[in-house]
Amino acid sequence: MKLILVVLLCLLGALVRGSNHAPKVLGLSDLQNMGIATQLLDNVDAAILLFDDKEINTGRIMAAVQQIEARTLFSLVNSVGGKTVIFEPEARSHAAREVLSPARYSALEEACVAHLPSTNEDVSILSMRILAQSLGSNAGKSYMKRQLEESMKKLQNADEIDISPDVFFAVAENLAYLKDASGIEVLESALRSSGSLPSLKQRAIKAINYLGVPIPDWIKSDLLLSDDAGVAYTAFDSIGSSPTNSVIISSAIRQLQNLERIYTDKRTLTINQRTLLLEVASVIKNAARQGSLSQGQYGDVKKTVVFLASAQDEDIQARVGSLFAELANDGDGDLIARLLISDSARVRSRAALALARCSQQTIHSQKDVLLGLLDDTSAEVRNFALYALRKGLGERTGNYLSEREYKIQRARVRKAYDDRNSEN
Numbered sequence: 001m002k003l004i005l006v007v008l009l010c011l012l013g014a015l016v017r018g019s020n021h022a023p024k025v026l027g028l029s030d031l032q033n034m035g036i037a038t039q040l041l042d043n044v045d046a047a048i049l050l051f052d053d054k055e056i057n058t059g060r061i062m063a064a065v066q067q068i069e070a071r072t073l074f075s076l077v078n079s080v081g082g083k084t085v086i087f088e089p090e091a092r093s094h095a096a097r098e099v100l101s102p103a104r105y106s107a108l109e110e111a112c113v114a115h116l117p118s119t120n121e122d123v124s125i126l127s128m129r130i131l132a133q134s135l136g137s138n139a140g141k142s143y144m145k146r147q148l149e150e151s152m153k154k155l156q157n158a159d160e161i162d163i164s165p166d167v168f169f170a171v172a173e174n175l176a177y178l179k180d181a182s183g184i185e186v187l188e189s190a191l192r193s194s195g196s197l198p199s200l201k202q203r204a205i206k207a208i209n210y211l212g213v214p215i216p217d218w219i220k221s222d223l224l225l226s227d228d229a230g231v232a233y234t235a236f237d238s239i240g241s242s243p244t245n246s247v248i249i250s251s252a253i254r255q256l257q258n259l260e261r262i263y264t265d266k267r268t269l270t271i272n273q274r275t276l277l278l279e280v281a282s283v284i285k286n287a288a289r290q291g292s293l294s295q296g297q298y299g300d301v302k303k304t305v306v307f308l309a310s311a312q313d314e315d316i317q318a319r320v321g322s323l324f325a326e327l328a329n330d331g332d333g334d335l336i337a338r339l340l341i342s343d344s345a346r347v348r349s350r351a352a353l354a355l356a357r358c359s360q361q362t363i364h365s366q367k368d369v370l371l372g373l374l375d376d377t378s379a380e381v382r383n384f385a386l387y388a389l390r391k392g393l394g395e396r397t398g399n400y401l402s403e404r405e406y407k408i409q410r411a412r413v414r415k416a417y418d419d420r421n422s423e424n
Contacts, residue, residue, distance in 0.1 A: 177210055314344040321347055
């Protein structure tokens with residue numbers, strides 16, 4: 001049975017229908033802006049009308065749906081413990097009705113239900129996706145469960161199923177977004193199969209993650225070490241940034257070193273590789289903070305991070321900045337000095353934080369730069385510059401002060417360093 005599923009899913013095509021990780025979105029209060037509200041409702045109407053065309057334009061409908069999702073609470077993505085989660089179907093459904101109005105919600109829902117059995121598989125898959133992932137609607141659930149059950153029975157009897165592999169996978173995927181685990185074996189088969197395309201594996205990881213079902217360790221290890229940056233990122237994101245075992249930590253380190261090799265060879269990284277870099281840097285930073293890195297791992301990571309922090313690419317510097325700050329010491333003084341004058345506020349802030357990890361002597365060597373950063377346009381840079389200066393005075397202190405307290409401490413610290421200069 002499992003072998004048949006693997007062979008079947010090897011044939012699946014690249015059917016990418018937008019990310020399940022919806023963008024951070026506007027709240028309901030933002031929709032009081034008439035321009036935003038009008039565009040939102042126009043897009044809903046457009047999606048409904050497009051379903052009535054003789055030649056249904058799935059691309060235009062998908063674009064409209066993605067715009068709808070980007071402006072409503074029901075597709076809001078939250079981060080809990082470093083793990084990406086999406087609201088429950090009921091919450092998405094409630095918010096969708098509130099934003100779109102019950103009438104528009106029902107009209108879009110009915111249009112999708114009517115096209116579930118479409119002979120055009122793209123239309124059928126799109127209808128399932130909108131119902132399950134956009135509207136949180138159970139209206140198509142019975143249809144999807146019936147399709148899954150009939151197909152699974154045929155596979156058990158070694159018969160050919162009546163729907164395409166793409167539709168078969170989409171049924172299992174979208175049932176997962178309705179909190180129904182009936183298709184979990186289909187999703188896991190996609191992860192096991194070496195023939196599954198990266199986009200398919202990403203969709204399977206996200207669907208399983210939404211269900212809250214653990215991915216078997218041996219499959220998870222392969223995903224974490226995937227050569228495809230998108231698959232590896234999705235696997236790490238499904239676990240969260242707090243490392244739970246040595247496999248996750250060692251996988252993150254190997255991916256970090258692999259990204260270093262790619263950058264050394266090509267002098268750049270793709271968008272997916274940059275996203276993965278930020279994710280594994282976060283995992284390793286938390287491991288270092290918890291004291292979970294061995295001495296050998298610490299040395300390997302430090303060497304790689306210093307190389308990437310020295311890259312002639314401020315975006316890459318920013319993505320490893322927090323990890324660099326966590327590992328920084330007096331030996332990094334020259335690099336920190338260069339990063340403090342970066343054009344990137346993110347890089348400057350992490351350089352100031354890195355300096356706070358160093359000795360008072362090293363902090364004093366950069367006191368003039370830090371004092372200048374107290375008036376930086378970035379609140380984060382100002383915060384960490386003050387934090388480092390206070391550490392340079394030997395104070396045991398926290399950071400992220402209120403604006404009022406920041407101004408008080410800034411004046412006090414400036415006077416303290418002026419007094420020191422006068423004494424010298």
